[in-house]
Amino acid sequence: MTRSRLAGHALVEALMAQGIDTVFGVPGESYLAALDGFHEHAGRIRFIACRHEGGASFMADAQGKLSAWPGVCFVTRGPGASNAAIGLHTAFQDSTPMLLLVGQVAGEQRDREAFQELDYRQVFGPGTLGMAKWVAEVQHPDRLPEYVARAFHTAVQGRPGPVVLVLPEDMLATPTTAPVLPRVVPAQAWPAPGALRELRSMLLQAERPLAIVGGSGWTAESARALQRFAEAWQLPVGCGFRFQDTFDNHHPLYAGDVGIGINPKLAARVREADLILAIGVRLGEMTTGGYRHLTVPRPTQRLAHLHAGAEELGRVYAADILLQCAPAVAGQALATLEPPAGALPWAAWAASAHADYEANHEAMAVAPLDMAQVIKTVQRLAPPDTIYTNGAGNFSAWLHRYTRYAGLQHHGRTQLAPTSGAMGYGVPAAVAASLLCPDRSVVNVAGDGDFLMTGQELATARAHGAGTGTGKLISIVVDNGTWGTIRMHQEREYPGRVSGSDLLANPDFAALARAYGWQAACVTASAEFEPAFATALAASGPTLIHLRLDSDVSTPRTTLTALRAAALKGR
């Protein structure tokens, strides 16, 4: 017989039983009994109090990405849950397993629009597709373990994603003797043998095959087997948008990232391929070049799509073959396909794919501050297992283009970046990564607009000692005084008509960081970056490096002036 304790304590025990030792959140009076549970079990589980629920939910997403297990975020009702929505949406679009716990008004007050009351099934529920896989309100304390176990199953099985458990405050404060359930073991889909045989014959008929890999739920073993499969079949491999770390970027079969700012030669190669093998990745708008590299609904290429979620297979594209298979075992499944004896006919195609990738590393020199050189310097000096984080904005184009991410089999995830394109993701993701992996260094690259959406989490980093161990925590803020991405689109569509995209007044980012207890440096020219970054790598605490970039430098390929001129000429 389990001893009687508050349901709030039972909840914390259930989380621990699922292997959770860190929860990110902002406290609220709606879940005091659960906060008391964290106090009860301090030493075995920690509650990281963040400064904004947007930051907390991004941190939980980063936790989910790093561990391939649900990250956990705990927030209060109405206002807290509303603030947390951005992380929930990101976890949904990124297929990140996550559990959002929300305090709720007491059962006896329900449906009166009581203080901060919201109906979360309406707000986040499947009726509003795109926010959560499942939303449930726990009415009875004895059923808490059942709900928690189902939440973990739902978050990790099939296409991973976020789930929401709503917890009325009176329920949390009620005693229960319900025992917690053991850690769930997710079911892993494996393709039918016939489907694998068919896939093999499609490969044998191909002349220009290309694999596009990504998605969440991979294990190191499966990533290693994926590499074996690619090597056995000499397949060129591209990585889906913001899943650039799925396949080792140093590998001679690596073809580059299939996302925003794609190498034009790779985009052409995707179109020219006669067989696309999409493995673990969603064929979303960013990975398909706005559904143009693979035309909808019937691509010109033959298409084999392997994905964990039944609902994802055949959702947009009429593929030639669909294989329901979890990334955790996808590599092993594919590695069972025996390659033909002798050389494969597409060896030259694969070699040129990698040559194109290498050539794309060449950068045009930019003065006085060269972003390509900045990223290359970071890569040269940072340890190989460094975790890179970013939010959304044109600044990320340099990071994505010039960073060579290690494959998942080497260091797990090394890229934490939102496929949802959510600004403000990078700082909290970096803080979370640093707290969860204190031995690894973490480098965040942020835009000036991007940074200030969640920059308050610098305080969370200091409060919990992020970046004070062997691993360093460094945030590089690219300050061009503008919402540069939007300005780029304006210059293309409405040249010369700048509206709403100037930031007008920015803080002194280095002074701001120092106020939070971070070390800081300001860099205005390329030569100053290396010493600043080396100092940050040697520092005993976190460092912010403020880069002042000319606002005209729009992307690694062009300037605002050139975009405006081209748009005006085209009129």
Ligand SMILES: Cc1ncc(C[n+]2csc(CCOP(=O)(O)OP(=O)(O)O)c2C)c(N)n1
């Ligand atoms: C939360 C959120 N709000 C708005 C946007 C739309 N948006 C995309 S990029 C961008 C500008 C980014 O500016 P900045 O961080 O300064 O980077 P830059 O593009 O200048 O490099 C905006 C407003 C978004 N993606 N996410």
